[in-house]
Amino acid sequence: MSENDTAAPNDQANLSPSEEGSQMPLSQNLGILVKSSRAFWVINLITFLDGVAYFGILNLLTLFIGDYVGFSDESKTLAVSLFTGAVTLFMFGGGFVADKLGVRKALTFSVFLLLVGRIFLVNSPLPGGVTGAAVLWVGLFFMAFGCGVLDPAKYAGVKEFSDPRTNTLGYSLLYSIMNLGIIVGSAISPFIRQAFGITGVFWVLTGVTAVMLLAQLFLFTLKVERSDRVIDPEKEKEKEKQAEQDVQKSTWQKIRELPFLDVRFIFFIFVLLPVRTLFAHQFLTIPDYVMRCFPSAIGARYEWFQGINPIIIVIFVPLFGAFTRKATVLKMMIIGTTVSALTTFILVPGPHLYTLLGYVVVFSLGEALWSSRFLEYVADLAPAGKVGAYMGLAGIPWFLAKSTTGIYAGHMIARFIPAWHPPELPSDQSGTMWLIYGFIACISPIGLIMASKWISKGVPEKK
Numbered sequence: 236m237s238e239n240d241t242a243a244p245n246d247q248a249n250l251s252p253s254e255e256g257s258q259m260p261l262s263q264n265l266g267i268l269v270k271s272s273r274a275f276w277v278i279n280l281i282t283f284l285d286g287v288a289y290f291g292i293l294n295l296l297t298l299f300i301g302d303y304v305g306f307s308d309e310s311k312t313l314a315v316s317l318f319t320g321a322v323t324l325f326m327f328g329g330g331f332v333a334d335k336l337g338v339r340k341a342l343t344f345s346v347f348l349l350l351v352g353r354i355f356l357v358n359s360p361l362p363g364g365v366t367g368a369a370v371l372w373v374g375l376f377f378m379a380f381g382c383g384v385l386d387p388a389k390y391a392g393v394k395e396f397s398d399p400r401t402n403t404l405g406y407s408l409l410y411s412i413m414n415l416g417i418i419v420g421s422a423i424s425p426f427i428r429q430a431f432g433i434t435g436v437f438w439v440l441t442g443v444t445a446v447m448l449l450a451q452l453f454l455f456t457l458k459v460e461r462s463d464r465v466i467d468p469e470k471e472k473e474k475e476k477q478a479e480q481d482v483q484k485s486t487w488q489k490i491r492e493l494p495f496l497d498v499r500f501i502f503f504i505f506v507l508l509p510v511r512t513l514f515a516h517q518f519l520t521i522p523d524y525v526m527r528c529f530p531s532a533i534g535a536r537y538e539w540f541q542g543i544n545p546i547i548i549v550i551f552v553p554l555f556g557a558f559t560r561k562a563t564v565l566k567m568m569i570i571g572t573t574v575s576a577l578t579t580f581i582l583v584p585g586p587h588l589y590t591l592l593g594y595v596v597v598f599s600l601g602e603a604l605w606s607s608r609f610l611e612y613v614a615d616l617a618p619a620g621k622v623g624a625y626m627g628l629a630g631i632p633w634f635l636a637k638s639t640t641g642i643y644a645g646h647m648i649a650r651f652i653p654a655w656h657p658p659e660l661p662s663d664q665s666g667t668m669w670l671i672y673g674f675i676a677c678i679s680p681i682g683l684i685m686a687s688k689w690i691s692k693g694v695p696e697k698k
Contacts, residue, residue: 274396277455288440305358309645316373316641323634325383333388339460347386352377357437379401414545421542508632510679515640528586547599564612571605573680579673582665
């Protein structure tokens with residue numbers, strides 16, 4: 236046997252599970268993934284059902300709070316904005332809850348909270364504004380807290396209950412399954428809404444949540460948890476080694492390594508805040524825009540327009556990732572945010588079906604161009620052993636976008652597309668609103684272009 240004959244096996248033995256998986260053929264990776272444990276597939280089932288329920292509710296939440304609970308335009312967008320912001324905020328601590336309880340208990344706990352919250356939500360249109368508002372806020376709180384625990388628990392579950400060699404595919408599958416749930420929910424929602432109203436849709440989605448809880452209780456048992464858990468020794472050793480290194484560092488060294496002291500990183504994540512407001516407008520402004528500015532036949536199928544986005548994301552994120560893998564992250568961020576920002580101007584001429592479709596499609600393509608590359612930049616910029624901390628802080632601008640956009644979105648709706656105005660709005664009303672939003676969003680790509688040389692330092696270029 237030659238020296239070359241012995242090198243490959245030895246090198247293979249020294250590979251970590253994730254590295255070994257990356258060198259395996261895709262068909263072999265898929266084969267291992269398909270044979271994953273029951274716990275892994277229960278997690279994916281819950282992810283699918285929650286994609287149906289959470290986004291099905293979010294698509295109609297602004298309309299529900301306004302039309303059924305009786306909030307004004309200004310109040311309803313603020314309520315939804317605070318709710319979605321709270322979801323992100325609770326995720327920061329939800330990971331600790333998931334770690335403390337363990338994946339199985341965390342999933343049960345979070346889905347139970349979601350069920351309670353959605354029952355309160357659907358019962359919030361009660362006689363008496365104060366009573367209805369109180370029930371609504373209780374429901375939104377339980378739902379936000381449940382979501383904040385559920386998401387970290389799901390991703391922790393992929394790590395614990397799938398083969399370490401297929402973790403990357405497992406995370407991708409989880410994301411795709413969630414988007415599939417959004418597509419299914421968006422497809423069936425209009426039919427239920429036309430027959431039973433938004434309340435009927437919410438009751439059905441509450442029933443979906445009950446199915447999630449039953450699946451979790453009866454399919455993901457303690458016995459399944461114990462038998463299906465997979466431990467990755469390599470990662471455990473890395474954690475222990477990093478923990479030992481952290482203990483040896485002084486307090487000042489730890490402070491100096493905190494992400495918020497990295498000026499380049501802070502600028503990068505916050506310059507994206509203006510363009511991120513457009514994502515918040517998808518559930519804060521678009522619902523009223525469609526219902527108030529378009530014929531009733533289009534409004535009756537409003538959810539279908541929202542279902543276009545996840546279809547494009549599922550298809551084009553991996554395609555764009557493959558075709559642009561040699562492009563620098565910053566270049567793709569500039570292109571993607573520019574597309575997202577400029578897309579808003581498609582709506583300026585006024586409410587037309589072709590402009591609405593064009594906006595949804597092109598905006599989704601822009602999102603597919605840059606959303607995943609943002610996380611890649613954060614991971615590249617973060618020092619060794621600090622990726623998690625940087626990723627956590629990178630979510631703050633998204634939290635701010637979701638929690639603050641509703642403060643002014645309702646005023647803009649009331650000013651440019653008021654409920655009392657006839658459906659045939661002059662184009663200079665809704666168009667002016669989108670023109671303003673477009674200019675706000677353009678701050679992001681302009682800021683990236685102006686600071687491109689500075690923020691690109693320290694990040695390896697694609698070869």
